[in-house]
Amino acid sequence: MAAIAEFFKIDGDRVAECIHEAHMQLDTARDQTTLDFSSVLRISPKDLRAMEELVERADNQSVKVVLCGVNVDIYKVLKLVKLTARFSFASNGASSIEAHQEESGHAEATE
Amino acid sequence: MVTIEVVPQQVRIPLATENLSAERIAYLDGLLQQARNAAAVFTQYTQEDVDRIVKPMVVAGLEQAQYLARLAVEETRLGVMEDKALKNMVATEFVYNYVKDKRTVGAIREFPERGLVEVAEPIGIILSLTPITNPTSTVLFKCIMAIKTRNAAIFSPHPNAWHCCHEAVRIMYETALKHGAPEGVFTCLESHGLQDNAYLMRHKDVALIDATGGPGVVKAAYSSGKPALGVGPGNTPVYLEKTADLNMAVVDIITSKTFDNGTICASEQTLVMDDEIYDLALKKFAELGAHICNEKETKVLERTVIDPETGFMQPIAVGQNATDIARMVGIPVKPNTKLLIAPIQGVGREYPLSAEKLFPVLAVYRAKSVDEALKVCVDVNHAGGIGHTAVVFSRNDEVIRKFADVINAGRIIVNSPGSIGAFGGVYNDMVPTFSFGCGTGGGNSTMDNVNVYHYLNIKRVAQRTQAHMWFRVPNQIYFNMNAVENLRRLESTSTIIITNPAMEHMGHVDIVRRHIPARTLVHVSVIPDAEPEVTVIQQGVEALHFYKADQIIALGGGSVIDAAKIMKLKYESPDADLEELAAPFMDIRKRVVEYPTTKINRARLVAISTTSGTGSEVTPFAVLTDKLAGRKVTLADYSLTPDVAIVDPQFVMSMPKVLTADTGIDCLTHALEAAVSIYASPYTDSNAMQAIRLVFKYLPIAYQHPHDEEARSMMHNAACIAAIAFSNAAVGVNHALAHAFGARFHVAHGRANALMLPHVIAFNASVPTKFMPSPNQRGYIAHKKYATIADLLSLGGSTIDEKVKKLIAATEKLLDQLAIPHSIAELGISREAFGQAMPDLAKIAFDDPSWRANPRMPLVSELVQLFWSAYEGWGGAGTHKHSA
Structure with missing residues (x-):
């Protein structure tokens, strides 16, 4: 089966909502979903809960969740709550995102 | 005073979680x-x-x-x-x-x-x-x-x-x-x-x-x-000493002990008062609303507010006011009584009221002396109050200091209320808290007033720092032919010349004497031409005392100058313990032992060197032989550096060829090792490089043409300049090897250095197995330093490796020119004898402090390899057998 990727740009002002949208669009037909955190400076407990729920469902549906553009402060938060092992991380920056999309086959941005 | 140890029973909180429901665990x-x-x-x-x-x-x-x-x-x-x-x-x-x-x-x-x-x-x-x-x-x-x-x-x-x-x-x-x-x-x-x-x-x-x-x-x-x-809990002793401000103390104690009905664990528990003020203080307490219990009432309190089984306070009394407590136990008191004061005769389980009481009941003890009072406070402190809080009221600083010494409490509150004082920030400048650390005595991890810093992990970001370096040289160095004439400038009433028989025989002593001002009383002390022994030093010091010398002139090679340095040290500071001063050290800047700075006598040390190698006239080192103990003592301190150095080549014109060669190579080794030392600095580099240049240029001439004044003069300067470099940058592994080998096989120091030198250059120029910690250097640079030296000598080569090889070849060529053997084997030492000595050689070389500044840290196995390389020797220019 060809690799299919979903791509979500996360709005820094409504992180939980964006993650929730990604959550709702998780589809077993897709192998992975990519969340672009490059606009997110800080996350809240609510955002964390949304991420936990997303990754929980993604695991159940064998969908790989890739986070890109995650700043080191947020990465540390994820590390502290032991979530880093449950996500994949791509390097920061648009070029990395593009490279990631290319690697994944025909990328499909939803936002 | 009666003391009975109290061992409080602990209230146990079960750590078992078996009874927790799944629902509770989920919660x-x-x-x-x-x-x-x-x-x-x-x-x-x-x-x-x-x-x-x-x-x-x-x-x-x-x-x-x-x-x-x-x-x-x-x-x-x-x-x-x-x-x-x-x-x-x-x-x-x-x-x-x-x-x-x-x-x-x-x-x-x-x-x-x-x-x-x-x-x-x-x-x-x-x-x-x-x-x-x-x-x-x-x-x-x-x-x-x-x-x-x-x-x-x-x-x-x-x-x-x-x-x-x-x-x-x-x-x-x-x-x-x-x-x-x-x-x-x-x-x-x-x-x-x-x-x-x-x-x-x-x-x-x-x-x-x-x-x-x-x-x-x-x-x-x-x-x-x-x-x-x-x-956790405390048991606060409070000492009311006779010099205290009694009115203030009584109010403070009532304020503190009644604050929130005594529930603060830092509040006063047993008041110890000096006999002289006891009655007056109780009277004042009573006037301000305290009830002083009689013997019978005290007994009642003991039975009721303290649990006779555990020795702990009864929960029913905790946080209650004094009037209610009195009513509860049946002690008649005036309305609105603030505090119940109960006299006790000792501390411990037999005196229940000496325990912690988180209610307004205060035990009091009448002490006949400060000593007794302090001991009772210690007893209270140790009856459940270790590490917590203690209070002292006194105007006598000595009493306060002693109290602080003997009482183990995180908060020692002086002339103020214990409970509110312990909080910090109200009666004193302690950190405000609601959590009192009691230290290890209280089973706590801290003795502080717990504050924000206890809620943080504090990371230390440590930037690389450079050690503070120095560059020290004698105050005055006179050089060139007839520099000895400068002795005329040096005022002295009584001068002793320390020298050896050869100097006297060659007329050098007379030359020196001629240049000492006529009004100066001069005495000559001739010592054996060998490393100075303890007895020689003692005799020299006696002579210095006898002649009340204010100037010492050391005329000779390294041994004579070393002897004069030690004589000066013992003359100026008779209590100096040479054994102790010789204690090992890793970095002279951080050494443990300190050389004496208090001096009973003062004498200027003028060093006139008669060899061109050790540079002892400017170094802070001296070696002493203790024949009785069968050992050498190496002293190193900048206070040993001569005050004046005279580098006059007239005293080396007649040096024998072998001595010229050996001392010249010693000088070269000093300079090369200083150049690559981990303590090398731009100051030492300039001296080391110049010395190396002079040696390569003038040593062969001085060796072949001993009467060449320029060559002799330049070699004499080179020795002094190299010594200035290594006095401040130290030497390296070459010296450690040479010391061990020379001592074991009785080979002159310079020659022993020469036998090791090409191998050590190759060793230091290769990638180290272990790097020496060297905060003052950025990266490993020894090979680059050698390449710089090769450039200085115009040896050619286009890469660092080539330049290092050229330097080794040039060194070997120089050794050849000086007729120095290529190998230890050529000295006639058998392979078997050398092999048998090897374990000791390696051990002694490793123990030698000289290599501590070497750029490459030598493993013992590498010292062995270096020794064997030196044994095998080199086969001519650039063909040394060592391959690090």
């Missing part, structure tokens, strides 16, 4: 997950974010101080509402005043001069156990601390103070949340079970337990295996 796990997320998210906050939250929390605490105090009294039935309100205000306002400007996020302290920065790292989840005696104030305090340090806290209040604590947590949480704190940053257990604490204490997500309460709580916290701040 606790939910709290933990919420707190974990909050703590993680909190790490993103800045100092400004945090401070924006803390201030309104403090204001909310102040606004609700009375409300929370009322709740606490109603729920716990302990203490005084007004006092609890004050405590709530101290817990907020005073604590805020302390923390408001403190940095607790990011870089919190910087020490630029030390290259150190302290960076705060939050702890995570803090399990906070709070007591019944100070319930809401402790919660307010801990909430402020947690927010200020970006931590999440789960509160587990005392079961009998749950409601008021829950309310205090709610007020703090809602305020914090409103001002941006992460959701879930505070939670308070709903209802309470001991197993909850046990579960939480052991949970992997709880980072720290902050337990304020009784001994059981504290012990459970420490038993959990988690990092814990467990601060």
Whole structure:
């Protein structure tokens, strides 16, 4: 089966909502979903809960969740709550995102 | 005085969690997950974010101080509402005043001069156990601390103070949340079970337990295996010494002991008074509302307010006022009696009232002397109060100092109330707190007033620093032919010339004498031409004393100058212990032993060198032989450096060829080792490089044409200049090898150096197996230094490796020109003899301090390899057999 990727740009002002949208669009037909955190400076407990729920469902549906553009402060938060092992991380920056999309086959941005 | 040791029974909190239901565990796990997320998210906050939250929390605490105090009294039935309100205000306002400007996020302290920065790292989840005696104030305090340090806290209040604590947590949480704190940053257990604490204490997500309460709580916290701040009970002795301001002391003690009905664990428990003021003080206590119990009443109190089984206070009395307690136990007192004072004759289980009493009952003891008073205070301190708090009232600083020496307490409160004083910030400048660390004596991890810094992991960012270097040389160096004439400039009443027979025989002593001003009394002391022995030094020092010398002229080679250095040392500082001064050291700048600075006599040391190698005339070293002990003692200190050096080539014109060669190569070794030393600096480099250039140019000439004045002069200068370099940069592994080998096989020092030199250059120029720690150097540079030397000598080569090879070849060529053997084998030492000596050679070389500045740290196996390379030798220019 060809690799299919979903791509979500996360709005820094409504992180939980964006993650929730990604959550709702998780589809077993897709192998992975990519969340672009490059606009997110800080996350809240609510955002964390949304991420936990997303990754929980993604695991159940064998969908790989890739986070890109995650700043080191947020990465540390994820590390502290032991979530880093449950996500994949791509390097920061648009070029990395593009490279990631290319690697994944025909990328499909939803936002 | 009677003392009976008290061993308090511990109240046990079970750590078993078997009885926890699945539902309860799920509830606790939910709290933990919420707190974990909050703590993680909190790490993103800045100092400004945090401070924006803390201030309104403090204001909310102040606004609700009375409300929370009322709740606490109603729920716990302990203490005084007004006092609890004050405590709530101290817990907020005073604590805020302390923390408001403190940095607790990011870089919190910087020490630029030390290259150190302290960076705060939050702890995570803090399990906070709070007591019944100070319930809401402790919660307010801990909430402020947690927010200020970006931590999440789960509160587990005392079961009998749950409601008021829950309310205090709610007020703090809602305020914090409103001002941006992460959701879930505070939670308070709903209802309470001991197993909850046990579960939480052991949970992997709880980072720290902050337990304020009784001994059981504290012990459970420490038993959990988690990092814990467990601060528990005390037993505060208070010494009222006869010089004290009695009026102030009596009021302070009543204020403190009745504050919140004595529920503060830092409050006074046993008052020890000097006999001279005892009666007057009791009279004043009585005048101000205290009831002085008679013997019978004291007995009643002993039986009723202290549990005869455990020796601990009865819970029913805790936090009650004196009048109620008196009524409870049947002691008739005046209305509104503030305090019950009970005279006791000793401390310990037989004197129950000497225990901690968190209610307004104060034991008093009449002491016949300061000594007795201090001993009773020590007894009280050790009867359950170790590490906590003690109080002294006195105007005698000596008494206060002695009290502080003998009492083991984290807070020694002077001339002020114990309970309020211990809080800090009110009567003194201690850190405000509601948690008193009691140190190891109290089973606690800290003795501090617990504060924000205990809620942080503090990281130290240490910048690379450079050691402070120096460059020291004698005050005056006179050089070139007839430089000895400068002796005329040196004023002296009595001069002793230390020299050897050869100098006298060659007429050098007469030359020197001619240049000493006629008015100076001159005595000549001739010593053997060998490394100085203890007896020689003693005789020399006696002569210095006898002639009351103010100047010593050392005329000779390294041995004579070394002898003169040590004589000067012992003459000026007779108590100097040479054995002790010879203690080993790694870095002269950080050595343990200190050379004497107090001098009984003073004498100028003028060193006139008659060889061109050791450079002893400018070095801070001296070697002494102790034949009786069968050992050599090496002294090293800049105070040994001669005051004046005279580098006059006329004294070396007649040096034999072998000596010219050996000392010349010693000089070259000094310069080469100083150049690559880990202590090399631009100052030493300039000297080392110049010395190397001079040696390569002039040593062959001085060797072939001994009467060539220019060559002799330049070699004499080279020896001095190289010595200046290694005096400040030290030598290296070549010297360590040469010392061991030379001593074992009786080979002259310079020659032993020569046999090692090409191999050591190759060794240092190769990639080290182990690098020497060398903060003053950026990367490994020895091979580059050698290449620079090759360039200086115009040896050619286009790469560093080629240049190093050229330098080795040039060195070997120089050794050839000086007819120095190519190998140890050529000295006639058999392979078997050398092999047998090898274990000792390697051990001695490794113990030799010389290599401590070598750029490459030698392994013992590498020393062995170097020795064998030197044994095999080199086969001509550039063909040395060592291959590191």
